[in-house]
Amino acid sequence: MPTRTAELPPRRSSGRSTGRITLADVAQAAGVSAITVSRALRGERAVDEALVRRVREAADRLGYVPDPAARALASSKSTQIAVLIPALSNALFVDLLEAVHATLLPAGYQTLIGVTHYDPAEEEQLLRGHLLHRPAGLMVTGFDRSDATRRLIAASGVPCVHMMETVTETGDAAGVFSVGFSQHAAGAAMTQHLIERGRRRIAFAAAQLDPRTLQRLQGWREAMQQAGLHDAKLEWMNPGASSMALGRLMFEQIMSMRPAVDAIFFCNDDLAQGGLLAALRMGVKVPKRVAVAGFNDLEGSDQMVPALTTIRTRRAEIGTQSATMLLRLMRGESPPRASVDVGYELVVREST
Secondary structure: OOOOOOOOOOOOOOOOOOOOOOHHHHHHHHOOOHHHHHHHHHOOOOOOHHHHHHHHHHHHHHOOOOOHHHHHHHHOOOOEEEEEEOOOOOHHHHHHHHHHHHHHHHHOOEEEEEEOOOOHHHHHHHHHHHHOOOOOEEEEEOOOOOHHHHHHHHHHOOOEEEEEOOOOOOOOOOOOOEEEOOHHHHHHHHHHHHHHOOOOOEEEEEEOOOHHHHHHHHHHHHHHHHOOOOOHHHEEEEOOOOOHHHHHHHHHHHHOOOOOOOEEEEOOHHHHHHHHHHHHHHOOOOOOOOEEEOOEOOOOHHHOOOOOEEEEEOHHHHHHHHHHHHHHHHOOOOOOOOEEEOOEEEEOOOOO
16 A cells, blocks of 8 residues: 655745735645645655545635746756747648647747847847756757857756757857758758759749858859859849738749740748739749749648649648657767758649
């Protein structure tokens, strides 16, 4: 038979003026000690079932919510994982977060999401705030960040996984863990596909201009240079947020070029979708007059008229593998590989 917890006289409430219901308040309402409340709410088997019900009823009646920061300080453990992403407006990061959440929740961890808006200074501020709460782990997007943020991550001692990119081209990768794919290689692969389809004036249309977009640009450049087709005038760069409306505008602008282009490689599917809608309005035949390609295989790309050729990125797999890698690191285990390349897929449809 398990040993039952001996009852101690209830303690008086701490009388703090924060307005927050405390463990001591629940203990006073249930007529038990604070330690018994703590054990009952943690589900320890040594606490009598009737006592557990009494404590939980008191906690529910008072609206008591455990303080995770206090619990982490008391146990030297946290159940919180800080996940920093550039944007929630981009569907690819939503897919990634869903996979991260689905992997971490069954393991008893909660995700704290921080949105950096592609701003290194904002990322640093968010990270400083999260580290104050001693998270069990960190998940960050890519490798482009301030030196101060890199030092914060290294000095924190908190296990960290980088998502969406790999460390193969970042130099010294000792102690750095990542799951992603080569944005550079994917950009080159799409460009090579267009070249093989007989296209020669291939424009690269980009928005946001974040590091991963610029890596795709470099892949386009190298493929065009190797084919003897590169022309800097074919680079259409707009720092604005990626959207269908911007894609429409960029398509109209590019189609006015002389000499004319015969293909447009948009850096993201929402731009390409806007371009295809503009082509319909303008009466421009795709792909007969101009081929159109995108990146990420976002929802709806296969339903466009014509269906959009794109690079399919495995963001759900990146989320799952990144979270799995972090779980290993938090257990003090070494992942089989420090850098995991999940690859990408060239999806050829009617638009090219």
